[in-house]
Amino acid sequence: MHWMQKVLSHQMLLSNQKYAEKGFLYKVLNLWLGTGLVTSGGEKWRSRRKALTPAFHFKIVDQFVQVFNSCGDEFVRQLRKQAGDADFNVYPPAELFTLDVICEAAMGVKINAQTQSNSSYVNAVRQVSSMTISRVFQPWYIPDFIFLNSPIGRKYKKMLKILHGTTQMVIQERREELEKIWSQNTFMNVDELGRRRRIAFLDLLLWNARDGSISDADIGHEVETFMFAGHDTTASALTFTMLLLSRHMDAQDKILKELESVFDPQQPLELSLQKLSELKYLEMVVKESLRIYPPVPVFNRRNPEDTALVSGHVMPEGCSITISPFGIHRDPEIFPEPERFIPERFSPEESARRHPYAYIPFSAGPRNCIGQRFAMLELKSVLAKVVWNFRLLPAPDFEPELTWELTLQSANGIHVRLQDRKLN
Numbered sequence: 160m161h162w163m164q165k166v167l168s169h170q171m172l173l174s175n176q177k178y179a180e181k182g183f184l185y186k187v188l189n190l191w192l193g194t195g196l197v198t199s200g201g202e203k204w205r206s207r208r209k210a211l212t213p214a215f216h217f218k219i220v221d222q223f224v225q226v227f228n229s230c231g232d233e234f235v236r237q238l239r240k241q242a243g244d245a246d247f248n249v250y251p252p253a254e255l256f257t258l259d260v261i262c263e264a265a266m267g268v269k270i271n272a273q274t275q276s277n278s279s280y281v282n283a284v285r286q287v288s289s290m291t292i293s294r295v296f297q298p299w300y301i302p303d304f305i306f307l308n309s310p311i312g313r314k315y316k317k318m319l320k321i322l323h324g325t326t327q328m329v330i331q332e333r334r335e336e337l338e339k340i341w342s343q344n345t346f347m348n349v350d351e352l353g354r355r356r357r358i359a360f361l362d363l364l365l366w367n368a369r370d371g372s373i374s375d376a377d378i379g380h381e382v383e384t385f386m387f388a389g390h391d392t393t394a395s396a397l398t399f400t401m402l403l404l405s406r407h408m409d410a411q412d413k414i415l416k417e418l419e420s421v422f423d424p425q426q427p428l429e430l431s432l433q434k435l436s437e438l439k440y441l442e443m444v445v446k447e448s449l450r451i452y453p454p455v456p457v458f459n460r461r462n463p464e465d466t467a468l469v470s471g472h473v474m475p476e477g478c479s480i481t482i483s484p485f486g487i488h489r490d491p492e493i494f495p496e497p498e499r500f501i502p503e504r505f506s507p508e509e510s511a512r513r514h515p516y517a518y519i520p521f522s523a524g525p526r527n528c529i530g531q532r533f534a535m536l537e538l539k540s541v542l543a544k545v546v547w548n549f550r551l552l553p554a555p556d557f558e559p560e561l562t563w564e565l566t567l568q569s570a571n572g573i574h575v576r577l578q579d580r581k582l583n
């Protein structure tokens with residue numbers, strides 16, 4: 160197929176509300192996420208998306224820069240423990256970093272996953288993620304009644320109890336706290352001492368639920384959807400970008416130069432939204448990394464009706480349509496020499512020349528990633544901290560073994576070496 164046809168077929172599928180329903184594989188997420196934003200469809204999805212969109216308004220997302228700052232500083236402390244001559248797998252600490260960030264953003268609570276990685280909640284999130292994935296690759300576990308009666312399904316139920324119980328507890332506590340403020344019928348964001356407080360995604364849900372239109376179970380599902388959609392994806396992006404940087408010292412030098420022109424080199428890196436917006440080269444690096452290693456390499460839609468294809472075949476109603484950011488991002492007709500890391504592909508001029516549906520790490524159209532801006536800011540923040548503090552070097556003989564586990568992962572981890580810039 161000509162590249163333009165491929166891009167146009169993505170545009171046709173992703174821009175059209177008709178194709179907004181998810182494919183049947185998403186059902187494996189229902190025990191955990193119910194019908195939250197990722198899994199729901201029809202009117203429920205439309206009204207929830209409308210209610211949740213303000214949570215991603217730039218004024219709200221911007222308050223999370225402080226969270227990126229403090230969690231990023233902890234990430235640097237954790238990495239420093241392993242910096243030195245030996246290489247190590249950066250995925251586990253990166254995952255704990257993204258869990259800390261998303262918990263604070265979604266629920267307004269600090270779980271300190273990076274410093275207490277053995278907590279039962281952190282353990283349950285990790286186990287439920289990996290057991291959910293295992294169902295996709297063992298299709299006999301797809302029907303809930305078979306899965307739930309298997310040994311792994313019984314363990315899954317226990318873990319879900321921890322997750323759902325914690326979420327409901329946080330919801331109750333938060334509601335009691337906010338109702339005192341809301342008794343004045345205003346969506347205030349100051350605490351009892353008059354200090355400005357951060358608005359968590361949960362706060363917006365609770366505000367919208369005051370008329371009883373959203374049940375506590377539904378609120379829980381939306382919060383857990385954020386936990387699910389916002390942690391593995393960002394950890395995958397963060398670690399693959401670190402891998403690429405370890406192999407491209409020139410890109411690290413350019414990032415460092417850019418950082419030195421924006422921040423005071425004598426001070427620890429104190430992020431602000433304004434400063435992050437000045438890091439243009441770092442943004443190109445992140446975009447190029449999301450092109451080569453898209454954290455969501457494929458996703459599905461349900462075909463709503465018999466559809467005639469250019470080839471003369473008919474795609475029957477109800478079948479799953481797979482869309483592959485991984486495939487289109489590596490098409491040499493769209494991205495020449497697709498395996499090469501060239502951040503300049505994302506300069507404003509080059510980006511303007513490309514069809515918008517040729518680059519879709521966050522999907523596109525009405526069902527695109529609602530957390531896109533949040534994720535880009537989070538990634539830029541933490542990578543700025545990493546490059547400011549460390550020189551990333553390749554691990555000898557390491558090659559990632561790419562595997563798809565709902566997000567793009569490397570079966571043998573992501574190994575790099577870190578040298579503390581202060582010591583060298």
Ligand code: HEM
Nearest residue numbers: 196197388389392393396454455458521522528529530534
């Ligand atoms: C680099 C990080 C991320 C990437 C690459 C990414 C990618 C995507 C993609 C491709 C989709 C569409 C999936 C589909 O159609 O099945 C999606 C949906 C979604 N993402 Fe993200 N995501 C990222 C981070 C986040 C974060 C941080 C959040 C939350 C704060 C988030 C929340 C969501 C939600 C709620 C949806 C469902 C939207 C809807 O159906 O209306 N994502 N994401």
